[in-house]
Amino acid sequence: MxxxxxxxxxxxxxxxxxxxxxxxxxxxxxxxxxxxxxxxxxxxxxxxxxxxxxxxxxxxxxxxxxxxxxxxxxxxxxxxxxxxxMGGETAGINLSGTPSVILMSGLQGSGKTTFSGKLANYLKTKKSKKPLLVACDIYRPAAINQLHVVGDQIGVEVYSEPENKNPVAIAQNAIAHAKQNGFNVVIVDTAGRLAIDEAMMAEIADVHKAINPQETLFVVDAMTGQDAVNTAKAFNEKLNFDGVVLTKLDGDTRGGAAISIKSVVDKPIKFIGTGEKMDAIDVFHPARMADRILGMGDVVSLVERAQEQFDEEEARKIQKKIAKNQFGFDDFLSQIQQVKKMGSMKDLVGMIPGAGKALKDVDIDDDAFKGIEAIIHSMTPTERAQPAVIDGSRKKRIASGSGTSVQQVNQLLKQFDQMSKMMKMMQGGGGKKMMQAMGKMR
The missing domain is CATH 1.20.120.140 (SRP54, nucleotide-binding domain)
Incomplete structure (x- = not known):
């Protein structure tokens, strides 16, 4: 990024x-x-x-x-x-109203429909809301289908009227449906349009006026740079939107849109899309982004992501196993699963101060753990629980079963042994000493 x-x-x-x-x-x-x-x-x-x-x-x-x-x-x-x-303070989303109505606007191909799903998933999982997605793109049947697919993927209901060609009526009917069925957030996905298309711009203005949303978000592809800023300006003159969503930020190496959009339209960036998965959405924090741009990392976001996946009960069990020298490959596998849930590996590395710069030419694949997982899955339950029993013949069998080499199996066993010793040390006084040493380094 x-x-x-x-x-x-x-x-x-x-x-x-x-x-x-x-x-x-x-x-x-x-x-x-x-x-x-x-x-x-x-x-x-x-x-x-x-x-x-x-x-x-x-x-x-x-x-x-x-x-x-x-x-x-x-x-x-x-x-x-x-x-x-980039905005100074972090801008929150307005969720007042019963239900809260969020209107999505933007160009064709900006990732608006996908982001509507991401936002619904975010509000459902992080804010404990019951969202309703509304398909108001009357021009592309594929857009309605796409929203239904997204809704099924995240377990969120999608309201649509395929035969109705009046987006204002669809939006109003959806809000009535939400009130009757206990939905507390309504996300209205509209058709993508060009700022120069007067009829289409008038249409979304009519939808806006009819449903009076608590929040109007303008979704824009960050990779379009200065064009994104110019488009945002044109849309803002018509809609007076409340905030900006930058999608595809994970693929943007320049950053022009993120840096200049606030100063040009005087509206905050509220969310960013950082990948293709439904959980690849972040609240935009200007100070943290400035740190990342200057190579200082973003430890706060990294810790927040870790805490979201952190299972206290599981951690207590692992702590006891480490103390008794019973930490095995099954436990290691569960830790890998938690790390994978935190997001793309490249994004996570970019949050570690100095690591992004040090590894800038290294291609960090999201499948980085694939070989390790294959090796562990090729072990017997006994081998996973007691790695010490893995001898030469077992190593050959594990390598054959995982499609790897004996050398790779040896490497994993060595790394696992070193990690186990370090974890054991952290359990004792060594952890305290290490933290004190790190404190002196700062």
Whole structure:
């Protein structure tokens, strides 16, 4: 995510991160490179210029040149300004109303229908809501079918009237259906349209006026960069939407839309789509995104994701097994399953400070655990519980059954043994010592 921009900003700030002397001249040169990096990322020219002017003004005002750590202070100023540019505070979604009505708008191909499903799944699983999806795309029968498929996938009801060609009536009927059947959120998926299509824009304005939604979201493909910003501006003039959803952010190496859209339309980015799966949706946090863009990771989001998958009872059982030296491959397998539920591996690595940069040229596949799982599944229950019994002949059988080599089986056994010893150490006083050592390093 934003790899190109992160690289260029890192190079631009490299001089100031060192311990060399900082002058007004090299601050100006650095900010010139920062502006160039933003322009290359497809950030609006006016936005990029205002950004660097603001950073320069604050840098000189805060005596960066004479501070003890000028480079670090400069990076902090850039980070704070990036955060402010992307919205400053995290913007929540308005779920007032009985039911709460959310109107989805956007261009064709922006991922609006898929995101409607993701949002329904998010509200159902994270907010304990009972959502209803509404198919209001009267122009593409495939869109109605797509929403039904998505609804079945996440266990959410979809309201549709395939024969009705009046989106206003469909939306109103859906809200009445929601009230009668105990749904507390209604997500209305409308047809994709072009901002230049006056008839289509008038139609969605009519739907908006008729159902008076608590929340109107504009869904846009982040990879379209500055075009996304221009389209958002045109839609906002017609709809006055409440917030922006950026889809396909996992494939966006530039980041122009995420950085400039707030400053152009003065509406917050509320959600981002980070993958194809139904749980690949995140609330947009400007400060955390600024950290990631500057290569500082996003530990808070990583911990939050871990906590969502964390099973306290399971953790207690594993803790007891570690203490008794009974931690086996079945337990390891259950830990792998929990990690996989946290999201794509590349996204998770990007949240670890420094790891994204260190592994930027490494292709991190979501099937990274496939070989390990195959090896474990080829073991007998006894071998999984007591890895020490695995001798040469057993290794050959496991390798044959898993489609791997004896060398790979040996490697896994060695890594598992090292991990078990480390976990045992963390159970004792070693864990405390390690945390104290890490505290001194900061």
């Amino acid at each position: 934003f790899d190109n921009l992160s690289d260029k900003l890192d190079k631009a700030l490299h001089v100031l991160k060192g311990h060399g002397s900082i002058t007004e001249v090299n601050v100006a040169e650095t900010l010139k490179e920062v502006r160039r990096a933003l322009l290359d990322a497809d950030v609006n020219f006016k936005t990029a210029k205002e950004f660097t002017n603001s950073v320069k003004e604050k840098a000189l005002g805060q005596n960066v040149l004479t501070s003890l750590q000028p480079g670090q202070l400069m990076v902090k100023l850039v980070k704070d300004e990036l955060t402010e540019l």
